[in-house]
Amino acid sequence: MTPVEALVVVDLQTAFVSGGEAVPDHERVVDRARLLLARARATGAVVVQVQNDGPAGAADEPGTPGWELYLPPDVAGGEHVVRKTDDNGFEDTDLEDLLRGSGVRSLAVCGVLSEMCVMATARGALERGFRVVLPHDAHATYDIPAAPGISDVVPAAQASRVAEWALGDEVEIVARAHEVRFAAPAAGVGQTAV
Known part of the structure; x- marks a missing residue:
C-alpha cells in the first residue's frame, strides 16, 4: 500500500471509549489507534486529533472528563488538536489549512463514531x-436502536461496515490498521515508511 502522510484521529474522547457508555469494542479501537499513532509518529507523518465540543449537558461537553482526549497528543512534538462542533472535522475548522500547509496529500482516518464523525470527516x-485510507478495525460506533415498524436493533459492527460502504469507491478501506503505512510529507523527506 502507498504510504499516507497524515493520521486524523476522530473524537477518541473518554466519554466514547471508556466506562459504561463506551462504544462496543472500544478496547480494539483504542488499541488500533495506539498502533496507528506509534507508526505515524515513527515516520514523521502529521498527526491530528479531532476533538468534538458537545453541547451543554452532553457527555463530551468541553471541560468535562468525558470531553478529554483518551490518548494524549504529543503537542510538544508537533502534534495538533483541532476542536469542532460539526460531525465533519473540516467544517468551520483549520484542519484543511493545517494539512495542506504541512504538505499532506493523503491521510488515514480512525476513531468514533463510524457513521457520524468518522464518515463525515473522511x-x-x-x-x-485528499486521498483517504480507512482501516476497518480502527473505527467503531454504538448499536443503532430498534425502530418500531422499521427495523430491529442494528449491531454496531454492521453500522460501521455500512458507514464504510456509504463512502463509495473513492475511500481506500483496508481490513486492519497494521496495513496502513505512513511517511512524512514532502517537507520531511528522508524518513522511511513504516
Whole structure:
C-alpha cells in the first residue's frame, strides 16, 4: 500500500471509549489507534486529533472528563488538536489549512463514531481532494436502536461496515490498521515508511 502522510484521529474522547457508555469494542479501537499513532509518529507523518465540543449537558461537553482526549497528543512534538462542533472535522475548522500547509496529500482516518464523525470527516477529506485510507478495525460506533415498524436493533459492527460502504469507491478501506503505512510529507523527506 502507498504510504499516507497524515493520521486524523476522530473524537477518541473518554466519554466514547471508556466506562459504561463506551462504544462496543472500544478496547480494539483504542488499541488500533495506539498502533496507528506509534507508526505515524515513527515516520514523521502529521498527526491530528479531532476533538468534538458537545453541547451543554452532553457527555463530551468541553471541560468535562468525558470531553478529554483518551490518548494524549504529543503537542510538544508537533502534534495538533483541532476542536469542532460539526460531525465533519473540516467544517468551520483549520484542519484543511493545517494539512495542506504541512504538505499532506493523503491521510488515514480512525476513531468514533463510524457513521457520524468518522464518515463525515473522511467524506470531507475526499471532497477536498485528499486521498483517504480507512482501516476497518480502527473505527467503531454504538448499536443503532430498534425502530418500531422499521427495523430491529442494528449491531454496531454492521453500522460501521455500512458507514464504510456509504463512502463509495473513492475511500481506500483496508481490513486492519497494521496495513496502513505512513511517511512524512514532502517537507520531511528522508524518513522511511513504516
